[in-house]
Amino acid sequence: MNLRIFLASHLVLTIATLQAQNLLVDFNSTNQGGGPHPQAEYQSYDAAHEVPADFVTRSFQAFGTTIDITPAWPNTTDNRVQQMIDRGAGNDANWNNASGDVDLITDFLGIDTRTGNGGNGNWDGAAGGTPTYMTLTLGGLPAGTYGWTSFHHDTENVHTNFQVEISLDGGTIFTSLGQEFYMSDSSPGGSPDSATNGAGGTRTGPDASTLDSTATFQIDATGTNDVVLRFAPLSGALGNAVHNQLWGINGFILSALDDADGDGLADSFEQGIIAADPDDAIATLEDVLPGDDFDNDGSTNLEESENRTNPSDDDSDDDGLLDGEEVSAGNGSVTDPNNPDTDGDGLIDGVEVSTENGFTTDPNNPDTDGDGFDDENELLEGSDPTDPDDAPEVGLTILFLGNAAAPTSGADGAIMAFLQESYGAQNVTYMQSSVAQPGDELGFKALILSSTFGSGTARGKFQDSPVPILNWEEALTRNAGGEFAITDGRTKETATHFITINVEHPITAGFEPGQRVQMTTGASEFWWSTGLQAPGAISLASDDTNTTNGFLTIVEAGDELLTGQPAPGRRIMLGITDNTFNLFTDEAR
Incomplete structure (x- = not known):
């Protein structure tokens, strides 16, 4: 046999084998809604609602090895924060089950952010409040590039925006993937009601994979360190009531990504660039080059893939700075291209490095002059955020x-x-x-x-x-x-x-x-x-x-x-x- 043909055939077989071994996990409650309700073709992570002893490391077979999954709530100790909810038949009836995936989205693993249940309360995504975190640790992933798809839906009324962060070194350093992720609902009503608070109303199916609340991104595993995903609901942002103060993940799919042309860019990443402008000359995987800069933001396509920014949006986090400026210190300091307010002081990065407010502040330091007052507070009070001797007058204490x-x-x-x-x-x-x-x-x-x-x-x-x-x-x-x-x-x-x-x-x-x-x-x-x-x-x-x-x-x-x-x-x-x-x-x- 021709060696080239043999190698090509072997590569195709290997990729097909990896895809066949993709990791599909469905989270199921054992003490709610008559559960567990395992989704067909998924492996199950079963646990009882608010029972800490159940939320342990569980092992699953995928990619020719054993993958460990561990949920945790790192900044609260109250068991009531630890959600594993299963909805009843009445709520599930509001979902069009033509695709047969109601067992996937009827239950979810998640977070209760309410202080009365041990959470940290409402969080606006920046300095307003404290996030209530949940992490998922993925242990044992072979080195490689993977596609993550997770489902975030409630057949009852929970709906909320949330932030996702990723760590590739076992949880030491986290990188934000943005705060535009959303959990949707499918039953009318609720407190607040998704139909009346700007959330766009209910989503009723029939395919969970097509929901705008289904999250997708890329994971580049080192093969030696655990991958840790950290989730934080923007609780209360759509309404200060229970159904905007819970959050959940129904399950996920982790798949090995193909790179047919061997250029270091996943095929799915390249397909996104191909589809971005149907009228341009970029029509095949080979047309998408790692060293090109499709959106002219100062980051090459390869850098966008590595930084998890949008290769067809020159300002992925809409903070007024190009992605390339943020990662190369083009604005004077390196900032997070996926977080509009890197230091969480209430001022977006683009405003901090400009003279829009009459001052240039440090987008990585919430208190640029170190006087104990956040930059935003100083601007609101009319003081100079770059001068430690010019602090706001103390108001009501x-x-x-x-x-x-x-x-x-x-x-x-x-x-x-x-x-x-x-x-x-x-x-x-x-x-x-x-x-x-x-x-x-x-x-x-x-x-x-x-x-x-x-x-x-x-x-x-x-x-x-x-x-x-x-x-x-x-x-x-x-x-x-x-x-x-x-x-x-x-x-x-x-x-x-x-x-x-x-x-x-x-x-x-x-x-x-x-x-x-x-x-x-x-x-x-x-x-x-x-x-x-x-x-x-x-x-x-x-x-x-x-x-x-x-x-x-x-x-x-x-x-x-x-x-x-x-x-x-x-x-x-x-x-x-x-x-x-x-x-x-x-x-x-």
Whole structure:
């Protein structure tokens, strides 16, 4: 036999064998929805919902060897974050199963980001909040180039944008693949509703592989190091409610990529360039050259493949900088071509390196001048982000007391993120209530008491403080004595709430008396006050269906408390419980 023919035949056979051994994994719940529901032709990773002992390393056969898959949630320890959900037949009926893949998308492995369930709360993809991560570690992959396809769909109502990062060195260094990934849903309704919040509504099939929520990218395995994928939902970005605060992956396909012309570019990568402009002269795999720069962004086709950027988009992350500029320090420093805000300070990379705002800041350093104020905060406050001697004037400073050593209980994480975003991270200090002592609040402009620690324990500590105090501990509304007993009654109601503004006041600035305000996006606990105990108490708002139910109750500094003494500082009572803030609307916040 001719040696060339033999080698060509051997290569074709080898590629065909590798493709036949592609890794297809379906994630299945063993304790929900009558599961597990394994998808035909897939290998199964089975685990029980929120059972940590089940989320272990499991081995699968592919590519002529054993591949290990390990899920983990690296920055939270609460088992309630560890999701393995299976939907019931009622939700599955909203999926067109003509392709026979409902068993793939009926269940998913994933994340609950809600602070009430141990997650880190809402995250906007940058400096607003803290991401809740899930990783998938792939161990034992032979060296080579692979195509990754993963499915992200809920036959119920979960839908959310998410970020994907990849590490090729076992998890030491991660590279962002972008934040434009999306998980879709197929049942009408939900909180929020994908049909009304800009998400484009439900996707109902019939083929999961054609959904816009199906993620695809390339993996270049070294053969020696584990490949680690890290996922982070942009929770709350489409609506501050449960169905935008969960995330999942139904399963994935990992396939060996062909390189028919042997130029170091995967055929699928080259096909994308061929299809980008049907009218150009690039028509075959051989026409796509590694050293060419198809989109004229300063990165060769080979560099785009290695950097996982889009070879037909000169600015893959839309930050105003060409991909080639970002990876070659053409803008003065190397930035991430797949992340519009490399340092997460709220300013996109292109704005930082330009003089658009009157200053050139470091896109790799959120605080260019090292004065403790993020670049974006300085620009918003009118100070120079490149001069450490020109810092913003300190505004409202807040001491926030919560239950745990860090803001992780109830809605504490979401509230902390909101306070930092609203008043500047440098102006908000968190302290564990059991550690805080009288006098710690002095020097701050406001003291906020969470209900997560049962803030009745703080009554004795701070009842004489001259600092204005806000608390939402319902137990204080009718507990014995003390300055905090400013209201009477504690009528509990769990529903979607609306209030009516009663009076004009600085706290309700921007709202007119008589204006109706939606407080929550879903059912949550409110404790209405049925009377005003303290002679100086004022109800700024009330239940819009029952005006005797007060909601936002205050006693101004100098006005009379229940004790008969004047309040040493403003006292504010909110009738909500630990997790109510997680469902607050923007107006309510």
